[in-house]
Amino acid sequence: MVIAAELGLIYAILAIGVYLTxxxxxxxxxxxxxxFTTGAALSAVLIVSGTPIWVAxxxxxxxxxxxxxxxxxxxxxxxxxxxxxxILTQIALYSINLRIMGKANVPLLRQSTLMTPLREAGxxxxxxxxxxxxxxxxxxxxxxxxFLGTGFGVAIRAxxxxxxxxxxxxxxxxxxxxxxxxxSNGLVALCGAFMAQYQGYADIxxxxxxxxxxxxxxxxxxxIFGMTAVWQxxxxxxxxxxxxxxxxxxxxxxxxNPNDMxxxxxxxxxxxxxxxxxxxxxxxxxxxxxxxxxxxx
Amino acid sequence: xxxxxxxxxxxxxxxxNERTALDGxxxxxxxxxxxxxxxxxxxxxxxLLNVISGRYTPDEGQVTIDGRRVTRQAEHxxxxxxxxxxxxxxxxxxxxxxxxxxxxxxxxxxxxxxxxLAVTGSKREVFREELKSLELGLENRLQMRVGMLSxxxxxxxxxxxxTYAKPAILLLDEHTAALDPSRxxxxxxxxxxxxxxxxxxxxxxxxxxxxxxxLGNRLIMMHEGRIVLDVDEKAxxxxxxxxxxxxxxxxxxxxxxxxxxxx
Numbered sequence: 294m295v296i297a298a299e300l301g302l303i304y305a306i307l308a309i310g311v312y313l314t315x316x317x318x319x320x321x322x323x324x325x326x327x328x329f330t331t332g333a334a335l336s337a338v339l340i341v342s343g344t345p346i347w348v349a350x351x352x353x354x355x356x357x358x359x360x361x362x363x364x365x366x367x368x369x370x371x372x373x374x375x376x377x378x379x380i381l382t383q384i385a386l387y388s389i390n391l392r393i394m395g396k397a398n399v400p401l402l403r404q405s406t407l408m409t410p411l412r413e414a415g416x417x418x419x420x421x422x423x424x425x426x427x428x429x430x431x432x433x434x435x436x437x438x439x440f441l442g443t444g445f446g447v448a449i450r451a452x453x454x455x456x457x458x459x460x461x462x463x464x465x466x467x468x469x470x471x472x473x474x475x476x477s478n479g480l481v482a483l484c485g486a487f488m489a490q491y492q493g494y495a496d497i498x499x500x501x502x503x504x505x506x507x508x509x510x511x512x513x514x515x516x517i518f519g520m521t522a523v524w525q526x527x528x529x530x531x532x533x534x535x536x537x538x539x540x541x542x543x544x545x546x547x548x549x550n551p552n553d554m555x556x557x558x559x560x561x562x563x564x565x566x567x568x569x570x571x572x573x574x575x576x577x578x579x580x581x582x583x584x585x586x587x588x589x590x
Numbered sequence: 591x592x593x594x595x596x597x598x599x600x601x602x603x604x605x606x607n608e609r610t611a612l613d614g615x616x617x618x619x620x621x622x623x624x625x626x627x628x629x630x631x632x633x634x635x636x637x638l639l640n641v642i643s644g645r646y647t648p649d650e651g652q653v654t655i656d657g658r659r660v661t662r663q664a665e666h667x668x669x670x671x672x673x674x675x676x677x678x679x680x681x682x683x684x685x686x687x688x689x690x691x692x693x694x695x696x697x698x699x700x701x702x703x704x705x706x707l708a709v710t711g712s713k714r715e716v717f718r719e720e721l722k723s724l725e726l727g728l729e730n731r732l733q734m735r736v737g738m739l740s741x742x743x744x745x746x747x748x749x750x751x752x753t754y755a756k757p758a759i760l761l762l763d764e765h766t767a768a769l770d771p772s773r774x775x776x777x778x779x780x781x782x783x784x785x786x787x788x789x790x791x792x793x794x795x796x797x798x799x800x801x802x803x804x805l806g807n808r809l810i811m812m813h814e815g816r817i818v819l820d821v822d823e824k825a826x827x828x829x830x831x832x833x834x835x836x837x838x839x840x841x842x843x844x845x846x847x848x849x850x851x852x853x
Contacts, residue, residue: 444703447691454684461643461682462751463669463699521735 295418297542301535302426303487304506306433308514308534309527310480311507316515316526317441318453318473320368323379323504325481327386328360330500332482334390337399337495346407350486357482358475360386365471390497397497399489406490433480434527440476441523449473450523481507502555505562510534512565537561591791592619592642592759597651598815599637611637612648613815619759619791626802627795628834629812635795638812639761642793644668656758670700673752673790675745675765682748685737689728689747692736693717696751720750723787724780742773746780753784760785762794766801778805799831809834813841 307329314322332353339349360382367378391397408417416422440446451459452469460466481503489495514533518525537558544557568574599612611634619625629635640646642653644665653661660668676682683692694708697716709717714732721729724746728739736744745765753760762781766774778801785792796802802809809826811819811834819837821829 440705442708443705444694444698444708445705447687447694447708448698448703450687450691451684451695454686455681458682458684459695460666461669461672461674462695463666464695464703465664465666 294539294542295420295423297538298420298423298535299418299426299491301538302423302430302531303484303491304503304510304538305430305531305534306484306487307481307503307507308510308530309434309437310477310484311504312511312526312530313437313473313477313480315508315511316453317450318470318477320375320453320470320474321379321508322361322364322474322477323376324360324364324382324386324474324478325379325504325507326500326502327383327390328357328478328481328500329485329488329503330390330495330497331356331360331386331393332485333489333495333499334393334399334485334497335482336486337401337489338393338395340401340404340406340490341399346405350483353482353486354479357485358479360482361474361476361478362471364478365474369467369470387497394495394497398494399496400494401490402493407487408490408493430531433483434531437476437480438524438527445469445472502558505555505558506534506537509537509558509562509565512562513537516565516569591621591623591656592617592793593652593654594618594638594642595652595654597638597641597648597653599634599641599646599648603649610815612641614651615816617810617817619793621791622789623808624785624790624792624806625794625808625810626806627793627810627812628797628799628802630814630838632814633812634815635812636763637815639674639763639793639795642759643672643674643761670755671758672761673755673757673759674761675748675752675763677764677767679741679745679748679768682751683736683744686735688733688735689721689739690714690717690732692747692751693720693754696754699755720754723783724750740773742769742776745769745773745777749777749780749784753788753790756788756790758791760790760792762792762796764795764797767797781805799834803829803831803834811838 307325311325314320335353335356336349339352340346364378364382367373367381368375371378373381411417411422411425416425441450448459448464449469449472451462452464452466452473456466459469485500488499510533511530512533513536514529514531515526517536518529518532540561541554541557544554545551549557594615594617597612597615598610601609601611615634615638627635627638637646641648644660644663647662651661652659655668655671684695690709694713697713717732718729726743726746728743728747736747739747749765766777769777782805784790792806794805803826807823807826809821810817818841
């Protein structure tokens, strides 16, 4: 379970990124599968070449942001459907990621990474590492929460919530969409950079299906913790990510084949999306809403 | 304040469904004018507002707002000079944002939206004062999400958001039509108050004849993309819904909107 908590917290950064597009912008962004690997590839190659780790992280974030900008421009300028725009960027990134790495796999085993001090201190795989990861995620989450409360952040949220209203209030919704996608994919790439260092290699296929994991985290978190205020939604995405990894871990412990994990991820997302439409759960939600409305008055 | 010259807008041009929504329309509004617009279904009333707000670009003609040609200017760019309240109370506000965040969006119109806090203590004071003018008690619920408000409350908020930045022209698109009578009356009264307070120039589409006559200082009637009747302030005082109907009957083939209310 400690491993699941570690993984869940690292992937929580991706979940926050997916929250920004899927929930805040109402833009299901499939760029994630590609930009995650871009972040991992850039940081792995730079670390191997002896670049300072913080430079590698910044380059990774910028790379992910660039991918988000491409998807955003395809949609805003090219009028391409959001799903298709994301898929196109994702596929193009596969080639780009191979170019960055030069091969399908870049090992980091004997390199000094962010994980090296943790490993030397014997913290990896203990609750100590979990605590450190939690602090990092808390900083990222707080930064995103703070950003969403700024003038520009509120404009991004209005764009996803009621685009026509945003435009009639003078918000350039093209800019807010591109910026939102850039920030989201920057976070996803940062997550990829952390993940490469955590597992000790970058691999061309490490991003496959991660959008599903991200969506699962956001949806599970929302289903369990509800979402009203922005800080609650960000926290729900983080906790959703940890729960998702715990569920996967339990499935593995129960003897399921690791090759079936993508299948299980997809099933989890389908369940999380379909269950709330069933009448039993609708009633629970309505009751919750009524209580909230009563409290608000 | 607003000048429309020879505006033509066609939809589905070149197909069997081609429809001319605005047909060489001319309209000039002076500063402080409050013009009500009535007309038949498909007369081009909504298209007219969409051309002014920038949601549609006319095929021909010029739009001038406050002395500036804005014919091809994007909607968000002219938003600081155009305020708009829609028929649908859900359209003018953002449901998942709080009341104060919605107001921050509106009050930041025409300014750069940067990385400063959207809602600060001093802004909150301004919001509270502004909301008090609505007399709905919203000033005590700044942190409530707008989706929890009733249609009338949301429309009142939309009105405040559309008028606060003192636009050169305020567009009201049947903005009381979706409300129950008492709420509609409240929104009508608030509209008059806000327009008077900021000395706004306004264009209001309505299907309520009585409202069209009572509000504003000029009334125009549209049919098939053109203005067919223009009633000035003096003549408007003496006109009645029946008289307007009669005028309408003179136009061949014209029937008033099937939602028309006589009183």
